[in-house]
Amino acid sequence: GAPTISIFLKPPGVIPPGGSITICCSCQRDNGNFVLYKNGRKLRSLELHGSRAEFSISNATRGDAGAYSCHYLDGGTVLARSETLEVTVQEFRLPKPVFSVLPGHEVAAGAYVIFRCTIAHSKAGCFLYLEGQVETLALLTKEQEDFNLSHVHKGNGGRYSCQCFTRSASSFEWSAVSKTLDLVVR
Numbered sequence: 001g002a003p004t005i006s007i008f009l010k011p012p013g014v015i016p017p018g019g020s021i022t023i024c025c026s027c028q029r030d031n032g033n034f035v036l037y038k039n040g041r042k043l044r045s046l047e048l049h050g051s052r053a054e055f056s057i058s059n060a061t062r063g064d065a066g067a068y069s070c071h072y073l074d075g076g077t078v079l080a081r082s083e084t085l086e087v088t089v090q091e092f093r094l095p096k097p098v099f100s101v102l103p104g105h106e107v108a109a110g111a112y113v114i115f116r117c118t119i120a121h122s123k124a125g126c127f128l129y130l131e132g133q134v135e136t137l138a139l140l141t142k143e144q145e146d147f148n149l150s151h152v153h154k155g156n157g158g159r160y161s162c163q164c165f166t167r168s169a170s171s172f173e174w175s176a177v178s179k180t181l182d183l184v185v186r
Contacts, residue, residue: 007082012129020058025070032074099178117162
C-alpha cells in the first residue's frame with residue numbers, strides 16, 4: 001500500500017520574526033525523496049536521512065508563513081502526500097507561559113498526568129503541543145488551565161510545550177513557546 005507520511009514543526013508553535021524552525025517530513029520508507037510545497041507551489045526537493053527529511057528556516061520573515069506540505073516520490077512518481085501544515089510568523093507580545101507536568105517527568109504506565117500552562121494574562125488561551133504532531137493536542141483556557149491524561153501509555157511519551165494567545169477582532173497576539181518538558185512513560 002501507499003506509505004503514510006507525516007509533516008510537523010520542530011519546535012512546534014508560532015515563530016517570531018528572526019526566529020528559526022525546522023519543517024520535518026517523515027515516512028516509514030528510507031528510499032525515494034520528498035518534495036516540499038508551500039501554498040501549492042513546489043519549493044524544493046529534500047534529501048532523505050533515514051526515514052526523515054528536514055527543511056530549516058532561519059531568520060524567519062512573514063514571507064515564510066504559509067501552508068506547507070510534503071509529497072513523497074519514488075522514481076518520480078508521487079506515492080503519498082502529507083497533511084497541510086500552517087506556519088505562522090508573528091511578534092510575541094505576551095509573557096512567556098510557565099509549563100509544568102504533574103506528578104513529574106517520569107511516570108509509570110497507567111498513571112494520571114496533568115499538564116499545566118500558566119500565563120500572567122486574564123484572557124489568554126493556550127495551545128498544548130507534542131513534538132511530532134501536526135495538530136495541537138488541546139486548547140487550554142482560563143477556566144480549563146489543565147490538560148489531563150488518564151491511564152498514560154508509552155505512546156503518550158514525548159516532548160511537550162505550550163504557547164498562549166489572545167484574540168481581538170482583528171488579530172492574534174502570541175506568547176513565546178514555553179520551555180519543553182519530556183514525559184517518559186515506564
